[in-house]
Amino acid sequence: MSDFKPRIVAFVCNWCTYAGADLTGTSRMKYSPQVTIIRFPCTGRIDFMLLLKAFANGADGIIVSGCHPNDCHYSSGNFHARRRWIVFRALLDFLGIDVRRVQFSWVSAAEGAKWAQLVNATSESIRQLGPFSGFHRLRGLGVE
Amino acid sequence: METLANIARELLAAGTVQTVIGYGHGSGEAALTRTHTQTQARAVFIRDVAKAGSLIFDASCQQNLAVYLMKPEVRRLGKAALVATPAALRTILQLAAENQVSDHDLLALAVNGQGEVALLATLAAIEAHVAALDNDLKPGEIAELQKYAALDLEQRRQFWEEQFSRCLKCYACRGACPLCYCSRCTVECNQPQWIPVPAHDLGNLEWNVMRAMHLAGRCVNCGDCSRACPVGIPLHLLNQKLISEVLDNFDSRSGMAAKADNAMSTFKPDDPEDFIR
Numbered sequence: 001m002s003d004f005k006p007r008i009v010a011f012v013c014n015w016c017t018y019a020g021a022d023l024t025g026t027s028r029m030k031y032s033p034q035v036t037i038i039r040f041p042c043t044g045r046i047d048f049m050l051l052l053k054a055f056a057n058g059a060d061g062i063i064v065s066g067c068h069p070n071d072c073h074y075s076s077g078n079f080h081a082r083r084r085w086i087v088f089r090a091l092l093d094f095l096g097i098d099v100r101r102v103q104f105s106w107v108s109a110a111e112g113a114k115w116a117q118l119v120n121a122t123s124e125s126i127r128q129l130g131p132f133s134g135f136h137r138l139r140g141l142g143v144e
Numbered sequence: 145m146e147t148l149a150n151i152a153r154e155l156l157a158a159g160t161v162q163t164v165i166g167y168g169h170g171s172g173e174a175a176l177t178r179t180h181t182q183t184q185a186r187a188v189f190i191r192d193v194a195k196a197g198s199l200i201f202d203a204s205c206q207q208n209l210a211v212y213l214m215k216p217e218v219r220r221l222g223k224a225a226l227v228a229t230p231a232a233l234r235t236i237l238q239l240a241a242e243n244q245v246s247d248h249d250l251l252a253l254a255v256n257g258q259g260e261v262a263l264l265a266t267l268a269a270i271e272a273h274v275a276a277l278d279n280d281l282k283p284g285e286i287a288e289l290q291k292y293a294a295l296d297l298e299q300r301r302q303f304w305e306e307q308f309s310r311c312l313k314c315y316a317c318r319g320a321c322p323l324c325y326c327s328r329c330t331v332e333c334n335q336p337q338w339i340p341v342p343a344h345d346l347g348n349l350e351w352n353v354m355r356a357m358h359l360a361g362r363c364v365n366c367g368d369c370s371r372a373c374p375v376g377i378p379l380h381l382l383n384q385k386l387i388s389e390v391l392d393n394f395d396s397r398s399g400m401a402a403k404a405d406n407a408m409s410t411f412k413p414d415d416p417e418d419f420i421r
Contacts, residue, residue, distance in 0.1 A: 048353070048354075048357055049330075049338055049350070049354060052349075052350050052353060053338075056346055056350070069413065069417075070413070076411060079411035079413065079415070080408075080409070080410075080411055082411065082415055082417055082420070083393075083394065083407070083408055083410075083411055083415060084357075084408065085419075085420075086389070086393050086415065086416060086419075087357070087360045087361070087386055087389055087390065087393075087408070088357060089419060090385065090386065090389040091353065091356055091357065091360075091382065091385065091386060091389075092353075093297075094292065094293070094300065094381075094382070094385045095300065095301065095304045095349075095353070095382075096297050096298065096299070096300030096301025096302070096303070096304055096305075097297075097301065098297060099419075103421065104419060104420045104421070105420055105421035106420060106421075118421060134301065137345075138344075138345040138346035138349060139346050
């Protein structure tokens with residue numbers, strides 16, 4: 001298991017976290033390459049179904065990240081998203097799905113170092129949890 | 145149930161409503177299925193004064209008749225009087241809060257286990273009536289949720305995997321739910337295909353998660369999803385879990401007011417975020 005490389009999908013908002021991740025790169029900071037970044041207009045656009053689809057398609061862990069409270073480009077997208085996550089996490093936990101597989105965070109456009117830390121920490125914690133075989137096993141007929 | 149029939153006759157004769165949606169005797173023997181359906185009552189749509197005598201109300205009348213308020217073919221019948229259990233009254237208020245029904249569409253004949261009937265002519269009257277009821281989860285329901293919460297993660301996963309493995313994707317839960325009224329459901333979208341059509345484990349999980357999430361902050365705990373499920377999946381548990389979460393985290397109850405924000409489409413700046421890094 002020590003050579004297990006987790007597949008992490010990051011759903012990030014365009015205005016803060018994506019720009020923050022850009023800053024990580026332009027600052028020449030190195031961080032775990034296990035992450036696939038998907039850019040969204042806003043965390044308010046990140047539907048819970050997208051997270052399920054990421055797991056279904058082989059993700060071992062997920063990062064969802066956007067603007068800090070009160071910094072949303074659309075004023076309240078992240079506030080609405082936060083409520084959705086609260087409920088979604090509770091539902092996942094109730095269904096026996098490990099919520100440690102989904103890491104939520106606020107990373108601003110100025111927090112390149114925080115992005116690197118977040119990905120590294122998440123990558124490490126997911127590596128310790130191991131492959132998400134419990135979910136990947138569910139792939140039955142023809143959903144590719 | 146003479147009073148129910150009498151009220152129905154008066155309302156129809158006076159032209160106050162064009163149809164009375166209530167319960168009548170169903171066909172067949174009392175069937176005790178894997179779900180907790182008792183005997184066979186069915187919805188009846190009374191439009192003729194002479195037929196008002198067929199209205200019944202007893203312990204077998206559990207269906208949330210508010211589901212019909214959103215059906216186009218029922219709406220075309222005109223203003224309705226709806227025989228409404230407490231859960232159906234909450235449904236009406238929730239539908240009103242979502243701008244789906246107004247005072248012009250209906251009045252309610254509130255019924256309870258004691259056989260009392262109250263004519264509630266406006267949403268405001270329904271609101272006042274509901275406010276006097278106990279609308280929160282019952283102690284037994286909370287105890288059941290705690291029972292599952294006490295299991296470890298893997299036990300819960302196995303429990304739900306077994307439950308969902310029986311799901312047929314028949315969408316009876318969706319059809320029975322008065323708050324699943326989208327004219328086009330995500331399930332019918334196939335570009336992209338969000339929910340796979342065949343009833344396999346992954347699609348069954350995704351469907352049931354989606355159903356629960358789309359009812360978060362809206363479900364009024366009528367239990368019709370579980371009653372409708374032909375394979376006896378305890379869907380109400382998922383709804384009750386989210387009802388308790390929405391209450392605990394947002395101090396919000398659905399189906400209490402005709403004008404209210406949905407818990408999931410509003411926010412407070414200080415909503416909990418201890419899980420966000």
